[in-house]
Amino acid sequence: MITCSVCGIVNSELDTICVSCKSFLQARVDALNLFETIWGLIESPRATLRKIVLARHKNYAVVLGLVSGLTVFFDIAWMKQLGDRFGELVSLVGMGIVLGPILGVVALALVSLMLRLLSKFWRGKATKKNMFAATAYAFVPLAIAAVFVIPLELATFGIDFFGTNPPPALIKPLEYYLILGLKSVLWIWMAFLLIEAMMAANAFESKRRLPVASCVLGVMGILITAIRFA
Known part of the structure; x- marks a missing residue:
């Protein structure tokens, strides 16, 4: 306040x-500086997300969704063990390049819509544009994973990372669990940023943090479960 x-x-x-x-x-601010904003999400996430919401032009929001989609696709490929269905890494990577960005924008739109609808239970004031932009910047950890971690897992394991014959944990256990650890940290960071994004876009007070956190974790849990058992 x-x-x-x-x-x-x-x-x-x-x-x-x-x-x-x-x-x-x-x-x-009239427009957002991408790298300055990403650093702000590390240094002062709530203040940075408020700056994003207040910005006149929410630039880079769609770009972040497109890039984040690569992480979403390859994580789904890992969960669904698609390596057992593809004979070559080239085929899987090609599909990821085509479908990943689409998947990212769809995921971004779906998550922002769900969070905006849930915020109305507490009389949230988030507009579609503000919630979409705040959610897009909360996807920054997935974009970072797409740029740094996904190439690492592809270079280290190839198609074996996404299969079970043999399991990647048996091929290079140290590298495998290191990659999973890095991605887990980034997903947890994204969950934290989504909580802050929902708080900032709706101008919620601190007392709303617990129910907001429950909403965010619930939405993520529902989507991950739906993908896992689809």
Whole structure:
């Protein structure tokens, strides 16, 4: 919440002008700097996500969805053990390049929609545009995985990472569990950012953090379970 220095009225943290006296409260950036914003998500996630919500132009949101889709695709391929169905890595990678970005944008739109609908239970004020942008930047850990971790797993294991004959844990156990550990950390970071994104987009107070966290983890659990047993 922001208290107006002129009239003392308490405003929402997303207000730029006081609702009472119309005094200036805070500035809005015109556009977002991608790398500066990513660093901000590490250094000060809540403040950075609020900056994203307040920005006039939510640039890079769709790009992050497209890149994140590569991680979504290859993680699904690992969960569904698609390596047993593909004879060559080239075929799987080709499918990932084609379907991954589409899958990423669909996942981004679906998650942002679900979080926005759930936020209405607590009278959330998130607009479609703000929730979509905040969710997109919460997908940054998946984009990082797509750039650094996915190439590592493909180079280290090839098609064997996604199969069971033989299991990748038996081929190179240290490398396998190291990669799984890195990806687990990135997925946990994404879950944390999604919580902060939902808080920032709706200007929720701290007391809403627990129910918001429950919503985010519930949505992620539902989607992962649906994919696992599809």
